[in-house]
Amino acid sequence: GLGPPRGAGPTTQPLDTCWRPRWWVPTPRSRNSVLRSWVPPTPTVPSPSSPFCRVPNPFAPQCHPSPPCREQLGRCCNASANLVLSRDNTPLGSRIVCDGQPAKKLLVREELSPPSQGSPFQGVPYDSCAVVGNGGILRNSSCGPEIDRAQFVISGSGGRAVPGRRLTGASLPARRFRGLGRWRRPFAEAVGAYGAALLLVPAFSFAAYTAVSFQALYTLEDFGSPARTLFMNPEYLARLDGHWRSHGLRPNRLSSGFMLVSSALEMCRHLTLYGFWPFPSDPEGRPLPHHYYDNQPPRSGVHAMPEEFTRYLGMHLQGALRLPPSLTAVAG
Numbered sequence: 001g002l003g004p005p006r007g008a009g010p011t012t013q014p015l016d017t018c019w020r021p022r023w024w025v026p027t028p029r030s031r032n033s034v035l036r037s038w039v040p041p042t043p044t045v046p047s048p049s050s051p052f053c054r055v056p057n058p059f060a061p062q063c064h065p066s067p068p069c070r071e072q073l074g075r076c077c078n079a080s081a082n083l084v085l086s087r088d089n090t091p092l093g094s095r096i097v098c099d100g101q102p103a104k105k106l107l108v109r110e111e112l113s114p115p116s117q118g119s120p121f122q123g124v125p126y127d128s129c130a131v132v133g134n135g136g137i138l139r140n141s142s143c144g145p146e147i148d149r150a151q152f153v154i155s156g157s158g159g160r161a162v163p164g165r166r167l168t169g170a171s172l173p174a175r176r177f178r179g180l181g182r183w184r185r186p187f188a189e190a191v192g193a194y195g196a197a198l199l200l201v202p203a204f205s206f207a208a209y210t211a212v213s214f215q216a217l218y219t220l221e222d223f224g225s226p227a228r229t230l231f232m233n234p235e236y237l238a239r240l241d242g243h244w245r246s247h248g249l250r251p252n253r254l255s256s257g258f259m260l261v262s263s264a265l266e267m268c269r270h271l272t273l274y275g276f277w278p279f280p281s282d283p284e285g286r287p288l289p290h291h292y293y294d295n296q297p298p299r300s301g302v303h304a305m306p307e308e309f310t311r312y313l314g315m316h317l318q319g320a321l322r323l324p325p326s327l328t329a330v331a332g
Contacts, residue, residue, distance in 0.1 A: 069265050069318060069320040072243070073243065073262060073265055077236055080122055080267055082233050083236050084114075084116055084120065085234075086114050086117060086119055091108070092108055092113060094107075094108050095107055096204050097238070099202075099204075100253060101207055115230065120198065121267055125267050125269050126151050126152040126267060126268050127268075128150045128152070128270045129272070130146070131261050133275035133276040134156055134257070135278065135291065136295075138274065138292040146272070146274075147274060152268065180219060184219045187219055188223030191220060191227050192223070199230065200230050200231075201213050201229065202256075216229055240262055249304070249311060250304075252301060253302055254308075255305055257276060257305075257308075265321065273321055273323055276312060277327060278306050
Protein backbone atom coordinates (compact mmCIF):
# COMPACT_ATOMS: atom_id res chain seq x y z
CA GLY A 1 0.00 0.00 0.00
CA LEU A 2 0.88 3.64 -0.10
CA GLY A 3 0.05 4.68 3.43
CA PRO A 4 2.21 5.22 6.48
CA PRO A 5 3.80 2.22 8.20
CA ARG A 6 1.82 0.69 11.03
CA GLY A 7 2.37 2.47 14.31
CA ALA A 8 3.61 5.68 12.70
CA GLY A 9 1.31 8.28 14.20
CA PRO A 10 1.23 11.97 13.46
CA THR A 11 3.84 12.77 16.10
CA THR A 12 6.49 10.17 15.18
CA GLN A 13 9.96 11.24 14.08
CA PRO A 14 10.64 11.62 10.35
CA LEU A 15 11.31 8.28 8.71
CA ASP A 16 13.96 7.29 6.18
CA THR A 17 16.91 9.39 5.14
CA CYS A 18 14.96 11.59 2.77
CA TRP A 19 12.61 14.53 3.31
CA ARG A 20 9.75 12.18 4.08
CA PRO A 21 8.15 13.17 7.39
CA ARG A 22 5.74 10.69 8.98
CA TRP A 23 5.30 8.52 5.93
CA TRP A 24 7.19 6.45 3.43
CA VAL A 25 7.10 6.96 -0.32
CA PRO A 26 6.59 3.99 -2.66
CA THR A 27 9.39 2.68 -4.82
CA PRO A 28 8.51 1.09 -8.19
CA ARG A 29 10.14 -2.30 -8.67
CA SER A 30 8.28 -3.85 -11.60
CA ARG A 31 5.87 -2.92 -14.35
CA ASN A 32 3.25 -5.57 -13.68
CA SER A 33 1.07 -3.65 -11.26
CA VAL A 34 1.57 -0.33 -9.57
CA LEU A 35 -0.11 -1.61 -6.44
CA ARG A 36 2.03 -4.67 -6.07
CA SER A 37 5.27 -2.95 -7.09
CA TRP A 38 5.31 -0.16 -4.51
CA VAL A 39 7.12 -1.30 -1.35
CA PRO A 40 8.39 0.72 1.62
CA PRO A 41 12.10 1.33 2.01
CA THR A 42 13.80 0.33 5.24
CA PRO A 43 13.15 3.24 7.64
CA THR A 44 16.02 4.93 9.40
CA VAL A 45 16.10 8.10 11.48
CA PRO A 46 17.84 11.03 9.74
CA SER A 47 20.18 13.45 11.40
CA PRO A 48 18.40 16.27 13.27
CA SER A 49 19.67 18.93 10.87
CA SER A 50 21.30 19.22 7.48
CA PRO A 51 23.11 22.09 5.74
CA PHE A 52 20.73 21.57 2.83
CA CYS A 53 17.81 22.76 4.91
CA ARG A 54 19.32 25.46 7.10
CA VAL A 55 16.95 28.22 6.15
CA PRO A 56 16.16 30.56 9.11
CA ASN A 57 12.54 30.92 8.04
CA PRO A 58 11.65 29.60 4.59
CA PHE A 59 8.19 31.13 4.80
CA ALA A 60 9.18 34.60 6.00
CA PRO A 61 7.79 37.51 3.94
CA GLN A 62 9.46 37.75 0.56
CA CYS A 63 9.81 40.54 -1.95
CA HIS A 64 6.87 40.90 -4.28
CA PRO A 65 7.84 38.90 -7.38
CA SER A 66 8.54 40.78 -10.57
CA PRO A 67 7.27 39.82 -14.04
CA PRO A 68 7.22 37.32 -15.63
CA CYS A 69 6.45 35.50 -12.40
CA ARG A 70 3.21 36.15 -10.57
CA GLU A 71 1.70 39.06 -12.49
CA GLN A 72 2.34 37.76 -16.01
CA LEU A 73 1.40 34.18 -15.09
CA GLY A 74 -1.85 35.47 -13.64
CA ARG A 75 -2.66 37.42 -16.78
CA CYS A 76 -1.89 34.60 -19.19
CA CYS A 77 -3.00 31.52 -17.29
CA ASN A 78 -4.96 32.24 -14.05
CA ALA A 79 -4.20 29.03 -12.18
CA SER A 80 -6.71 29.67 -9.40
CA ALA A 81 -9.56 29.49 -11.92
CA ASN A 82 -8.14 27.42 -14.77
CA LEU A 83 -5.60 24.90 -13.45
CA VAL A 84 -8.36 22.36 -12.81
CA LEU A 85 -10.78 21.23 -15.50
CA SER A 86 -14.26 22.02 -14.21
CA ARG A 87 -17.83 22.22 -15.42
CA ASP A 88 -17.55 25.99 -15.06
CA ASN A 89 -14.68 26.35 -17.54
CA THR A 90 -15.50 23.29 -19.68
CA PRO A 91 -19.30 22.95 -19.99
CA LEU A 92 -21.18 20.21 -21.83
CA GLY A 93 -20.93 20.68 -25.59
CA SER A 94 -17.52 22.33 -25.51
CA ARG A 95 -14.39 20.72 -26.92
CA ILE A 96 -11.27 19.62 -25.10
CA VAL A 97 -8.01 19.86 -27.03
CA CYS A 98 -5.23 17.66 -25.61
CA ASP A 99 -2.30 19.96 -24.88
CA GLY A 100 0.30 17.26 -25.58
CA GLN A 101 -1.56 15.94 -28.62
CA PRO A 102 -3.33 18.95 -30.22
CA ALA A 103 -4.77 16.92 -33.08
CA LYS A 104 -6.87 15.03 -30.53
CA LYS A 105 -10.10 16.91 -29.78
CA LEU A 106 -12.86 15.54 -27.56
CA LEU A 107 -16.47 16.69 -27.40
CA VAL A 108 -17.53 17.08 -23.77
CA ARG A 109 -20.48 14.76 -23.28
CA GLU A 110 -21.91 13.62 -19.96
CA GLU A 111 -19.46 10.73 -19.69
CA LEU A 112 -16.51 13.12 -20.15
CA SER A 113 -17.84 15.84 -17.89
CA PRO A 114 -15.18 17.07 -15.42
CA PRO A 115 -15.58 15.79 -11.84
CA SER A 116 -15.39 19.27 -10.30
CA GLN A 117 -18.08 21.95 -10.64
CA GLY A 118 -15.57 24.75 -10.02
CA SER A 119 -11.96 25.27 -9.05
CA PRO A 120 -10.98 24.30 -5.48
CA PHE A 121 -8.31 27.00 -5.62
CA GLN A 122 -10.62 30.00 -5.83
CA GLY A 123 -10.04 32.37 -2.97
CA VAL A 124 -6.29 31.77 -2.79
CA PRO A 125 -3.45 32.82 -2.39
CA TYR A 126 -2.20 30.56 0.35
CA ASP A 127 0.17 32.18 2.78
CA SER A 128 2.95 29.57 2.60
CA CYS A 129 3.56 26.69 0.20
CA ALA A 130 6.18 24.01 -0.33
CA VAL A 131 6.63 22.43 -3.76
CA VAL A 132 8.48 19.13 -3.47
CA GLY A 133 10.26 17.75 -6.51
CA ASN A 134 11.64 14.27 -7.03
CA GLY A 135 15.36 14.99 -7.21
CA GLY A 136 17.96 12.76 -5.59
CA ILE A 137 19.17 15.85 -3.69
CA LEU A 138 16.38 15.10 -1.20
CA ARG A 139 18.23 12.07 0.14
CA ASN A 140 19.66 12.81 3.59
CA SER A 141 18.32 16.35 3.41
CA SER A 142 16.12 16.11 6.55
CA CYS A 143 13.77 18.71 5.08
CA GLY A 144 10.60 17.10 6.41
CA PRO A 145 10.06 19.43 9.39
CA GLU A 146 10.38 22.48 7.15
CA ILE A 147 7.98 21.08 4.57
CA ASP A 148 5.55 20.36 7.39
CA ARG A 149 5.48 24.04 8.30
CA ALA A 150 3.91 25.02 4.98
CA GLN A 151 0.19 25.69 4.80
CA PHE A 152 -0.07 23.93 1.44
CA VAL A 153 2.21 21.11 0.27
CA ILE A 154 2.47 20.24 -3.42
CA SER A 155 4.29 17.09 -4.49
CA GLY A 156 4.98 15.82 -7.97
CA SER A 157 5.14 12.16 -6.97
CA GLY A 158 2.51 11.51 -4.34
CA GLY A 159 3.58 11.83 -0.72
CA ARG A 160 1.11 11.50 2.13
CA ALA A 161 -0.95 14.55 3.10
CA VAL A 162 -0.94 15.62 6.73
CA PRO A 163 -3.90 17.12 8.60
CA GLY A 164 -4.83 20.57 7.39
CA ARG A 165 -2.79 20.25 4.23
CA ARG A 166 -3.69 19.46 0.67
CA LEU A 167 -1.45 17.66 -1.74
CA THR A 168 -1.36 17.49 -5.52
CA GLY A 169 0.58 15.39 -7.96
CA ALA A 170 0.89 16.02 -11.66
CA SER A 171 2.68 13.00 -13.12
CA LEU A 172 0.43 10.15 -12.11
CA PRO A 173 -1.67 8.68 -14.97
CA ALA A 174 -0.85 5.89 -17.38
CA ARG A 175 2.31 4.37 -15.91
CA ARG A 176 1.19 4.69 -12.26
CA PHE A 177 -2.43 3.65 -12.61
CA ARG A 178 -1.84 0.48 -14.59
CA GLY A 179 -3.59 -2.52 -13.14
CA LEU A 180 -6.64 -0.62 -11.86
CA GLY A 181 -9.03 -3.03 -13.55
CA ARG A 182 -7.77 -5.81 -11.31
CA TRP A 183 -6.64 -3.92 -8.21
CA ARG A 184 -9.39 -1.39 -7.54
CA ARG A 185 -9.85 -2.03 -3.84
CA PRO A 186 -6.13 -2.05 -2.97
CA PHE A 187 -5.72 1.16 -4.95
CA ALA A 188 -8.61 2.86 -3.12
CA GLU A 189 -7.35 1.71 0.28
CA ALA A 190 -3.83 2.87 -0.51
CA VAL A 191 -4.86 6.31 -1.74
CA GLY A 192 -7.32 6.61 1.16
CA ALA A 193 -4.34 6.53 3.52
CA TYR A 194 -3.41 9.95 2.14
CA GLY A 195 -6.46 11.46 3.79
CA ALA A 196 -8.46 14.23 2.13
CA ALA A 197 -5.82 14.94 -0.50
CA LEU A 198 -6.27 16.30 -4.00
CA LEU A 199 -5.00 13.94 -6.69
CA LEU A 200 -4.28 16.13 -9.72
CA VAL A 201 -3.76 14.25 -12.98
CA PRO A 202 -3.36 15.39 -16.63
CA ALA A 203 -6.23 13.26 -17.92
CA PHE A 204 -6.47 15.14 -21.20
CA SER A 205 -2.85 15.90 -22.00
CA PHE A 206 -2.63 12.77 -24.15
CA ALA A 207 -5.45 10.54 -25.36
CA ALA A 208 -3.87 7.50 -23.70
CA TYR A 209 -4.26 9.13 -20.27
CA THR A 210 -8.01 9.73 -20.38
CA ALA A 211 -9.53 6.30 -19.75
CA VAL A 212 -7.15 5.34 -16.95
CA SER A 213 -7.65 8.72 -15.25
CA PHE A 214 -11.41 8.18 -15.19
CA GLN A 215 -10.79 4.68 -13.80
CA ALA A 216 -8.88 6.26 -10.94
CA LEU A 217 -11.68 8.78 -10.38
CA TYR A 218 -14.43 6.15 -10.34
CA THR A 219 -12.42 3.78 -8.16
CA LEU A 220 -11.97 6.39 -5.43
CA GLU A 221 -15.63 7.39 -5.64
CA ASP A 222 -16.89 3.79 -5.56
CA PHE A 223 -14.90 2.96 -2.44
CA GLY A 224 -15.67 6.20 -0.63
CA SER A 225 -12.10 7.48 -0.50
CA PRO A 226 -11.62 10.86 1.20
CA ALA A 227 -9.19 11.81 -1.57
CA ARG A 228 -10.50 13.75 -4.57
CA THR A 229 -9.40 13.23 -8.15
CA LEU A 230 -9.08 16.40 -10.22
CA PHE A 231 -8.09 16.75 -13.86
CA MET A 232 -5.58 19.31 -15.04
CA ASN A 233 -7.01 21.66 -17.63
CA PRO A 234 -5.21 21.12 -20.97
CA GLU A 235 -6.09 24.66 -22.04
CA TYR A 236 -4.29 25.98 -18.96
CA LEU A 237 -1.26 23.80 -19.72
CA ALA A 238 -1.20 24.97 -23.34
CA ARG A 239 -1.31 28.60 -22.23
CA LEU A 240 1.43 27.94 -19.70
CA ASP A 241 3.59 26.38 -22.40
CA GLY A 242 2.98 29.37 -24.68
CA HIS A 243 3.85 31.78 -21.90
CA TRP A 244 7.21 30.20 -21.20
CA ARG A 245 8.00 29.81 -24.89
CA SER A 246 7.49 33.53 -25.28
CA HIS A 247 10.10 33.98 -22.54
CA GLY A 248 12.68 31.70 -24.17
CA LEU A 249 11.98 28.35 -22.49
CA ARG A 250 11.15 25.96 -25.34
CA PRO A 251 11.45 22.26 -24.40
CA ASN A 252 9.34 19.64 -26.13
CA ARG A 253 7.29 19.61 -22.94
CA LEU A 254 7.54 21.40 -19.62
CA SER A 255 8.25 19.03 -16.75
CA SER A 256 5.42 18.35 -14.33
CA GLY A 257 7.50 19.96 -11.59
CA PHE A 258 7.80 23.18 -13.57
CA MET A 259 4.05 23.16 -14.20
CA LEU A 260 3.40 22.86 -10.47
CA VAL A 261 5.89 25.58 -9.57
CA SER A 262 4.30 27.91 -12.14
CA SER A 263 0.87 27.26 -10.63
CA ALA A 264 2.16 27.76 -7.10
CA LEU A 265 3.74 31.10 -8.04
CA GLU A 266 0.24 32.39 -8.68
CA MET A 267 -1.44 30.79 -5.70
CA CYS A 268 1.12 31.22 -2.91
CA ARG A 269 2.44 34.34 -1.22
CA HIS A 270 5.56 32.61 0.12
CA LEU A 271 6.91 29.67 -1.86
CA THR A 272 9.84 27.35 -1.12
CA LEU A 273 11.11 24.58 -3.42
CA TYR A 274 12.64 21.29 -2.31
CA GLY A 275 14.07 18.47 -4.39
CA PHE A 276 14.76 20.46 -7.56
CA TRP A 277 18.33 19.70 -8.64
CA PRO A 278 18.59 18.07 -12.11
CA PHE A 279 22.29 17.21 -12.00
CA PRO A 280 24.14 13.91 -11.42
CA SER A 281 26.07 15.14 -8.38
CA ASP A 282 25.34 17.38 -5.42
CA PRO A 283 27.00 20.79 -4.85
CA GLU A 284 29.94 19.03 -3.15
CA GLY A 285 30.48 16.64 -6.05
CA ARG A 286 28.94 13.52 -4.53
CA PRO A 287 26.97 11.38 -7.00
CA LEU A 288 23.19 11.47 -6.80
CA PRO A 289 20.41 9.28 -8.20
CA HIS A 290 18.08 11.03 -10.61
CA HIS A 291 15.14 10.64 -8.21
CA TYR A 292 15.23 10.26 -4.43
CA TYR A 293 13.43 6.92 -4.79
CA ASP A 294 15.19 5.46 -7.88
CA ASN A 295 17.76 6.25 -10.56
CA GLN A 296 15.45 6.05 -13.56
CA PRO A 297 16.65 8.72 -16.01
CA PRO A 298 14.19 10.97 -17.84
CA ARG A 299 13.24 10.36 -21.43
CA SER A 300 15.83 11.97 -23.64
CA GLY A 301 14.84 15.13 -25.48
CA VAL A 302 11.48 15.66 -23.75
CA HIS A 303 12.22 18.07 -20.89
CA ALA A 304 14.84 20.75 -20.29
CA MET A 305 15.25 20.45 -16.53
CA PRO A 306 18.67 22.14 -16.21
CA GLU A 307 17.27 25.14 -18.07
CA GLU A 308 14.18 25.06 -15.87
CA PHE A 309 16.47 25.14 -12.84
CA THR A 310 18.12 28.33 -14.11
CA ARG A 311 14.63 29.85 -14.16
CA TYR A 312 14.14 28.84 -10.53
CA LEU A 313 17.40 30.60 -9.70
CA GLY A 314 16.19 33.74 -11.43
CA MET A 315 12.91 33.60 -9.53
CA HIS A 316 14.85 33.14 -6.30
CA LEU A 317 16.85 36.29 -7.03
CA GLN A 318 13.64 38.18 -7.78
CA GLY A 319 12.18 37.11 -4.45
CA ALA A 320 9.40 35.14 -6.14
CA LEU A 321 10.41 31.89 -4.39
CA ARG A 322 13.10 30.40 -2.18
CA LEU A 323 15.64 27.68 -2.89
CA PRO A 324 17.82 26.04 -0.22
CA PRO A 325 20.94 28.19 0.27
CA SER A 326 23.34 25.33 -0.51
CA LEU A 327 21.98 25.23 -4.06
CA THR A 328 21.92 28.95 -4.67
CA ALA A 329 25.43 29.40 -3.25
CA VAL A 330 27.04 26.88 -5.58
CA ALA A 331 25.11 28.21 -8.55
CA GLY A 332 26.08 31.79 -7.79
